[in-house]
Amino acid sequence: MESQIVLDTxxxxxxxxxASQLEACTRCGMCAEACHFYQAxxxxxxxxxxxxxxxxxxYEQRFTxxxxxxxxxxxxxxxxxxxxxxxxxxxxxxxTMCNKCSMVCPMGIQLGPLxxxxxxxxxxxxxxxxxxxxxxxxxxxxxxxxxxxxDVYESRxxxxxxxxxxxxxxxxxxxxxxxIFSSIEIMKFPENIAAIAKILNAAxxxxxxxxxxxxxxxxxxxxxxxxxxxxxLQRVFDGAIELxxxxxxxxxxxxxxxxxxxxxxxxxxxxxxxxxxxxxxLIGDYLRTGKIKLKEGAFNDGVxxxxxxxxxxxxxxxxxxxxxxxxxxxxxxxxxMSPSHEESICCGGGGGVIAIKExxxxxxxxxxxKIDQMEKIGATTVVMSCSxxxxxxxxxxxxxxxxxxxxxxxxxxxxxxxx
Amino acid sequence: MNWTDVLAFARxxxxxxxxxxxxxxxxxxxxRVIFLGWQVDKVPARGSKVGGAAISFLKGxxxxxFVPWVKNTFKKNPVIYLAGGLFHLGLFVVLVLGTAHMLxxxxxxxxxxxxxxxxxxxxxxAVTIVAMITLFINRLINPVxxxxxxxAEWANxxxxxxPMVTGYMMTHHLxxxxxxxxxxxxxxxxxxxxxxxxxxxSHFMFYFxxxxxxxxxxxxxxxxx
Ligand code: HEM
Ligand code: SF4
Ligand code: SF4
Numbered sequence: 001m002e003s004q005i006v007l008d009t010x011x012x013x014x015x016x017x018x019a020s021q022l023e024a025c026t027r028c029g030m031c032a033e034a035c036h037f038y039q040a041x042x043x044x045x046x047x048x049x050x051x052x053x054x055x056x057x058x059y060e061q062r063f064t065x066x067x068x069x070x071x072x073x074x075x076x077x078x079x080x081x082x083x084x085x086x087x088x089x090x091x092x093x094x095x096t097m098c099n100k101c102s103m104v105c106p107m108g109i110q111l112g113p114l115x116x117x118x119x120x121x122x123x124x125x126x127x128x129x130x131x132x133x134x135x136x137x138x139x140x141x142x143x144x145x146x147x148x149x150x151d152v153y154e155s156r157x158x159x160x161x162x163x164x165x166x167x168x169x170x171x172x173x174x175x176x177x178x179x180i181f182s183s184i185e186i187m188k189f190p191e192n193i194a195a196i197a198k199i200l201n202a203a204x205x206x207x208x209x210x211x212x213x214x215x216x217x218x219x220x221x222x223x224x225x226x227x228x229x230x231x232x233l234q235r236v237f238d239g240a241i242e243l244x245x246x247x248x249x250x251x252x253x254x255x256x257x258x259x260x261x262x263x264x265x266x267x268x269x270x271x272x273x274x275x276x277x278x279x280x281x282l283i284g285d286y287l288r289t290g291k292i293k294l295k296e297g298a299f300n301d302g303v304x305x306x307x308x309x310x311x312x313x314x315x316x317x318x319x320x321x322x323x324x325x326x327x328x329x330x331x332x333x334x335x336x337m338s339p340s341h342e343e344s345i346c347c348g349g350g351g352g353v354i355a356i357k358e359x360x361x362x363x364x365x366x367x368x369x370k371i372d373q374m375e376k377i378g379a380t381t382v383v384m385s386c387s388x389x390x391x392x393x394x395x396x397x398x399x400x401x402x403x404x405x406x407x408x409x410x411x412x413x414x415x416x417x418x419x
Numbered sequence: 420m421n422w423t424d425v426l427a428f429a430r431x432x433x434x435x436x437x438x439x440x441x442x443x444x445x446x447x448x449x450x451r452v453i454f455l456g457w458q459v460d461k462v463p464a465r466g467s468k469v470g471g472a473a474i475s476f477l478k479g480x481x482x483x484x485f486v487p488w489v490k491n492t493f494k495k496n497p498v499i500y501l502a503g504g505l506f507h508l509g510l511f512v513v514l515v516l517g518t519a520h521m522l523x524x525x526x527x528x529x530x531x532x533x534x535x536x537x538x539x540x541x542x543x544x545a546v547t548i549v550a551m552i553t554l555f556i557n558r559l560i561n562p563v564x565x566x567x568x569x570x571a572e573w574a575n576x577x578x579x580x581x582p583m584v585t586g587y588m589m590t591h592h593l594x595x596x597x598x599x600x601x602x603x604x605x606x607x608x609x610x611x612x613x614x615x616x617x618x619x620x621s622h623f624m625f626y627f628x629x630x631x632x633x634x635x636x637x638x639x640x641x642x643x644x
Contacts, residue, residue, distance in 0.1 A: 014455065015455045015456045015457060015458060016452055016453060016454075016455045016456055016457040016628075017457060017458065017632065019451075019452045019455050020452050020625050020628035020629060020632070021625075021628065021629045021632060023448070023452060023619075023621065023622070023625040023628075024622055024625035024626055024628060024629035025619070025622070026619055026622045027564075027567050027568065027572050027619060028499055028503065028564075029496075029499070029561060029563040029564045029567060030492070030496060030499055030500075032496075032563040033491075033492045033495040033496050034489065034492060038563070039495075042562070044562040044563040044565070044566045045566065047563040047566070047567070049563075049567055050563070050566060050567060053567075063451070063455070064451075065617075066571075066617050066618070070571075075569065075570055075571075076569075100489075102633060102636075103488070103489050103644075104487075104489050104492050105633075106479065106485065106503075107622065107625075107626055107629045107630065108475055108479065108629050108630045108632070108633025108634070108644070109629050109633070110629075110632060110633060110636055113636075261462075262462055262640070263462075265461040265462040265463070266458060266460060266461055266462060313642075314642060315640060315642075316640065317465050317466065317640035317641040317642050319642065338490060338491075339489070339490035339491055342637075342642045342643060343489050343490055
């Protein structure tokens with residue numbers, strides 16, 4: 001009985017944090033207006049509050065007198081296997097865990113984290129979309145959802161070092177900083193690796209890559225599976241401990257940053273004395289302290305705009321740094337979309353959605369909101385600091401045949417470096 | 420039994436019982452949630468959790484939850500913001516700033532305060548009633564609200580509506596004998612007091628939890644909540 005496993009997991013997860021927020025919900029439906037999937041499709045089942053419906057039902061029926069009474073009287077039904085199958089599609093395919101909804105909710109309910117709890121229950125019961133699960137299993141077995149095995153890793157990096165003539169220090173014991181790329185960058189945006197290496201070298205950073213910690217992506221976190229999330233985090237920390245670094249830098253990957261920087265501490269013992277930061281934060285620091293210098297106005301043509309990623313900006317806090325960088329690179333061309341900063345509209349591909357083929361139609365539909373935003377300001381270049389967003393943008397720009405250039409922030413910085 | 424007896428019962432013993440149920444029920448709900456346990460947050464913060472929570476409450480105090488702080492959300496669902504906001508504002512004015520209710524508070528708490536002139540309170544009561552009807556209709560037609568509304572949600576609106584309407588009719592001496600209306604008003608209030616701890620109208624208590632969590636979660640990431 002899958003529903004029983006889901007129920008048990010929900011109940012195990014329900015502490016004061018979950019319960020108090022479930023209790024606070026007034027069922028007003030305002031959160032729907034925050035969700036790009038609801039806005040793009042008008043399907044009421046995509047309303048954030050509906051995505052936590054089963055968690056709420058489980059809580060009420062287990063912990064509250066009224067919930068028990070409702071169950072007895074037949075007003076509410078207990079959770080069935082059919083419910084689980086239906087909601088699995090909704091919470092995996094139509095939610096990027098962007099947490100925009102929490103900003104709109106008048107009660108401030110953290111819907112994103114609550115939906116993550118829903119995913120946890122489904123993952124325990126094994127009711128996860130097949131595409132996503134395949135990627136998770138690949139990461140368990142090969143160390144990477146995109147098939148970046150040890151061999152692939154080494155040969156790709158060798159090629160990058162060759163192609164862009166850049167030094168990529170590997171397994172340097174005693175280095176200060178461990179940099180970990182995502183397999184999206186390794187396989188799809190190798191130029192990002194070269195760019196980040198150039199920036200670090202220019203800043204005189206004592207950094208290294210690691211063969212052990214070669215994958216920052218965490219598909220267990222997408223799945224909502226605690227055990228596998230920890231397994232993938234542990235691989236990263238093992239690499240960091242082995243090399244004795246003081247700092248771990250997550251590159252352009254949003255949810256990996258969320259898992260490592262904002263979640264790992266509450267799941268496991270994180271090695272002491274290691275700071276975890278994001279490459280955008282690091283570049284921002286370099287610029288502020290003068291460790292790197294950038295050519296002013298290096299990208300000053302057309303209209304350049306910045307897409308805020310849910311996990312790096314809204315949930316990561318690195319909102320100011322990209323602006324500081326772009327005010328140097330594109331002083332006249334830079335223009336904000338509306339809404340932006342922490343209120344930004346999600347790209348529609350995060351949270352594992354882009355890995356699920358069946359979600360393609362709504363993923364494209366959600367991107368429609370982004371197209372509107374870009375068209376309103378006449379953007380010719382859209383910059384971002386998350387390669388998962390970038391994958392979604394690149395794919396959608398092609399799908400909709402748009403005349404917009406999709407750019408990674410690190411790459412622009414690398415191109416504008418002055419010695 | 421005549422209306423005078425009913426009124427005496429609804430204002431006297433029944434009211435006291437209802438008040439007791441309300442207080443005990445809310446206390447139970449509060450304790451229940453608190454004792455479900457809280458995980459200590461071990462994540463090193465970038466910004467201030469307390470600061471975030473403070474901003475979260477400043478943005479959300481009293482009627483401010485109904486100020487659409489997030490761009491582009493108001494025009495997609497103006498009814499909930501306007502009607503929801505006016506309903507709560509009206510509720511506050513009538514229950515706290517109206518002379519009739521202030522006297523009830525005075526008898527319960529032992530002290531009173533300055534109140535607003537009757538025409539203003541009366542006018543706000545009318546606004547509240549219209550707002551509630553609007554919320555009711557909105558629940559009937561909005562696709563998301565249709566999906567998430569069950570008997571309990573209808574009951575919430577109805578059970579708050581009756582005391583509001585009977586109270587309004589009393590001040591205007593409409594239709595019934597005054598005592599009959601007053602009795603109905605008090606009975607409805609008693610029902611409401613008993614219903615609150617059993618329902619989501621208790622949101623005003625858990626609001627303090629969720630808003631604090633929201634503020635702390637954003638504050639620790641150095642993002643404005
Ligand atoms: C801290 C105080 C309070 C806050 C922040 C608050 C906030 C809210 C919010 C945001 C909604 C959803 C929007 C809507 O549907 O209109 C709501 C709904 C509601 N509130 Fe409150 N509220 C508070 C106190 C109260 C009190 C004291 C009552 C008492 C009777 C009350 C009765 C209701 C009812 C009946 C609804 C449902 C309206 C509907 O179903 O459409 N609220 N509240
Ligand atoms: S977290 Fe984002 S995608 Fe998920 S329900 Fe909320 S707004 Fe929608
Ligand atoms: S906006 Fe918040 S209170 Fe309203 S239905 Fe959504 S989660 Fe519940």
